[in-house]
Amino acid sequence: MASRISVLTRAKTALEDITNRVGEAVRRSGVDEGICHIYVPHTTAGVTINEHADPDVGRDILAKLEALVPARGNYRHVEGNADGHIKASLVGSSQAVPVEKGRLALGRWQGIFLCEFDGPRDRTVVVQVIPSAATRASQLLERESGQP
Amino acid sequence: MASRISVLTRAKTALEDITNRVGEAVRRSGVDEGICHIYVPHTTAGVTINEHADPDVGRDILAKLEALVPARGNYRHVEGNADGHIKASLVGSSQAVPVEKGRLALGRWQGIFLCEFDGPRDRTVVVQVIPSAATRASQLLERESGQP
Amino acid sequence: MASRISVLTRAKTALEDITNRVGEAVRRSGVDEGICHIYVPHTTAGVTINEHADPDVGRDILAKLEALVPARGNYRHVEGNADGHIKASLVGSSQAVPVEKGRLALGRWQGIFLCEFDGPRDRTVVVQVIPSAATRASQLLERESGQP
Numbered sequence: 390m391a392s393r394i395s396v397l398t399r400a401k402t403a404l405e406d407i408t409n410r411v412g413e414a415v416r417r418s419g420v421d422e423g424i425c426h427i428y429v430p431h432t433t434a435g436v437t438i439n440e441h442a443d444p445d446v447g448r449d450i451l452a453k454l455e456a457l458v459p460a461r462g463n464y465r466h467v468e469g470n471a472d473g474h475i476k477a478s479l480v481g482s483s484q485a486v487p488v489e490k491g492r493l494a495l496g497r498w499q500g501i502f503l504c505e506f507d508g509p510r511d512r513t514v515v516v517q518v519i520p521s522a523a524t525r526a527s528q529l530l531e532r533e534s535g536q537p
Numbered sequence: 538m539a540s541r542i543s544v545l546t547r548a549k550t551a552l553e554d555i556t557n558r559v560g561e562a563v564r565r566s567g568v569d570e571g572i573c574h575i576y577v578p579h580t581t582a583g584v585t586i587n588e589h590a591d592p593d594v595g596r597d598i599l600a601k602l603e604a605l606v607p608a609r610g611n612y613r614h615v616e617g618n619a620d621g622h623i624k625a626s627l628v629g630s631s632q633a634v635p636v637e638k639g640r641l642a643l644g645r646w647q648g649i650f651l652c653e654f655d656g657p658r659d660r661t662v663v664v665q666v667i668p669s670a671a672t673r674a675s676q677l678l679e680r681e682s683g684q685p
Numbered sequence: 686m687a688s689r690i691s692v693l694t695r696a697k698t699a700l701e702d703i704t705n706r707v708g709e710a711v712r713r714s715g716v717d718e719g720i721c722h723i724y725v726p727h728t729t730a731g732v733t734i735n736e737h738a739d740p741d742v743g744r745d746i747l748a749k750l751e752a753l754v755p756a757r758g759n760y761r762h763v764e765g766n767a768d769g770h771i772k773a774s775l776v777g778s779s780q781a782v783p784v785e786k787g788r789l790a791l792g793r794w795q796g797i798f799l800c801e802f803d804g805p806r807d808r809t810v811v812v813q814v815i816p817s818a819a820t821r822a823s824q825l826l827e828r829e830s831g832q833p
Contacts, residue, residue, distance in 0.1 A: 390570065390669070391635050391642070422686065424722050424813055426572055428635050430644030432588040438778040439770055440728040445761035446770045452761075453754055453771045458601055465593035465600075474587055474594045475601045482586040482647075483633045485779045487687050487724050487813045494687070494811060496726030499778075515642060517572055517635045519667055519815055521686070538718065538817070539783050539790070574720050576783050578792030580736040606749055613741035613748075622735055622742045623749045630734040630795075631781045663790060665720055665783045667815055 392417065394514040398505035402455065402476075404437070404447035408500040411486075411516055412493050418518035421491050428483045428515040433473030433507035435480035436514070441500025454479065454506075473507035480504050488518060540565065542662040546653035550603065550624075552585070552595035556648040559634075559664055560641050566666035569639050576631045576663040581621030581655035583628035584662070589648025602627065602654075621654035628652050636666060687813040688713065694804035698751065698772075700733070700743035704796040707782075707812055708789050714814035717787050724779045724811040729769030729803035731776035732810070737796025750775065750802075769803035776800050784814060 392414035396405050407427075415425050429436050440446040454476050464471030484501065487494040495501075503514055540562040544553050555575075563573050577584050588594040602624050612619030632649065635642040643649075651662055688710040692701050703723075711721050725732050736742040750772050760767030780797065783790040791797075799810055 391637060424815055426633055426635065428633070428642075430642065430647060432586075432594070432644065432646045437774045438728075439774050443762055443764075445763070446728070446767065449760045449762050449767040450771050450774050453758075457605060457753060462601075464597045466591055466597050467593070468591075471594065471597040475598050478585045478587050478598050479627060479775060481629055481632070481777055484777070485633060485722055485724070485781060487722065487811050489687060494724075494726065496728065498728045499726060515635050517669065519572055519669055521813065521815055539785060574781055574783065576781070576790075578790065578795060580734075580742070580792065580794045605753060610749075612745045614739055614745050615741070616739075619742065619745040623746050626733045626735050626746050627775060629777055629780070633781060663783050665817065667720055667817055 391515050391517040394516060396503050396512045396514060398508035398510055398512055401508055402451045403505040403508060404502040405505065406441050406500050407503050407514060408441060411501050414516040415488055415493055415518055416491065420488055420518045420520045423488045423518060423520040425486045425488050425493060426483060426517045427501055429503065430515060431512055433470050433477055434512055435477045435482055435504040436484050437480050437502050437504055438484055438499050439502065440498045442498055470507040476506040539663050539665040542664060544651050544660045544662060546656035546658055546660055549656055550599045551653040551656060552650040553653065554589050554648050555651050555662060556589060559649050562664040563636055563641055563666055564639065568636055568666045568668045571636045571666060571668040573634045573636050573641060574631060574665045575649055577651065578663060579660060581618050581625055582660055583625045583630055583652040584632050585628050585650050585652055586632055586647050587650065588646045590646055618655040624654040687811050690810040690812060692799050692808045692810060694801035694806055694808055697804055698747045699801040699804060700747065700798040701801065702737050702796050703799050703810060704737060707797050710812040711784055711789055711814055712787065716784055716814045716816045719784045719814060719816040721782045721784050721789060722779060722813045723797055725799065726811060727808055729766050729773055730808055731773045731778055731800040732780050733776050733798050733800055734780055734795050736794045738794055766803040772802040
């Protein structure tokens with residue numbers, strides 16, 4: 390079953406590190422091997438994977454997105470957050486990370502970030518873990534062997 | 538099995554709302570819980586998820602992409618559509634949306650769009666729905682219980 | 686099980702065509718129908734799908750990314766590769782391609798590329814193939830019928 394993570398974002402634009410909470414969702418799923426999908430059901434937020442050792446990396450990402458897609462510009466959308474929508478489409482609404490041995494197979498420096506582009510707000514992240522065939526087969530055989 | 542959706546795009550660049558047709562593909566798949574993959578097998582088109590209540594959001598996305606990657610520029614590719622290829626890589630060729638209770642778990646304002654960057658043309662979108670373990674286990678147990 | 690592909694990148698920024706090697710990983714997986722996930726566990730590299738007939742397309746993509754996110758800029762991250770991190774988030778760390786009849790269901794002109802944004806380096810690409818329900822059911826029924 391999909392898990393939901395609630396994130397209170399801190400500013401108009403922010404990268405919020407959700408790596409540990411996604412990792413917990415993977416553990417709760419009981420999936421040993423497969424794929425973890427991280428999905429943001431919002432239109433002015435996204436999800437990205439990047440370095441989480443140095444917070445300056447996130448600041449550089451946000452600053453460059455702001456330079457390319459400034460908050461104030463010649464936009465048609467009248468709600469004043471057109472830049473947030475455009476940034477969301479550049480970064481994307483979903484990411485997928487392999488799961489191996491029950492854990493996210495992230496690279497050494499990688500973290501998972503909710504990207505806020507029109508905050509501060511309460512946001513939700515949906516995590517869905519899909520097992521690979523091997524996992525499924527063994528789960529099913531276990532389940533069956535438990536049933537006389 | 539994967540479904541295919543045909544989309545006739547209307548202009549050189551356009552966002553075509555395919556939300557309902559992807560939703561139909563999910564229903565036809567019979568998957569109750571899992572992930573829906575939306576894939577564009579083209580190199581000058583992409584897929585994005587963003588607001589579909591106000592069409593001005595899509596116009597702003599296309600206008601900003603055009604400002605960042607103009608159709609006429611100093612490109613090497615001789616076919617005259619280098620901008621379309623670059624825009625496709627910025628937006629991406631695939632998106633994945635969770636499926637819950639047999640439906641796309643989109644956010645309230647989200648729609649799924651084919652992004653045309655070198656139209657008008659006939660385009661194809663591939664939809665592949667992957668069930669989560671719970672769904673699979675129950676399907677298999679049903680199937681088995683139906684076989685003496 | 687996930688496969689790993691090693692790629693030695695040739696330059697500071699480069700698109701390395703890994704289509705054939707991803708295709709081999711799909712064949713080795715034995716999956717007939719499903720989804721192939723291509724994941725880059727690095728923070729200054731990404732993965733994209735685009736034309737691989739004309740290498741000028743890749744050059745145009747890299748040149749435009751360099752124009753939008755120049756290597757030398759006013760960045761906070763002190764390691765000198767802030768541009769590589771930003772480009773990675775624009776392109777994305779993962780892509781997913783449908784698998785049909787045991788093969789990647791790529792479009793006619795599509796290839797899969799590792800995007801190097803801080804090379805030359807040794808990079809790793811993780812390939813995880815997830816079968817669809819139909820494949821799984823038939824594999825499990827085969828497996829069971831082989832067990833008395």
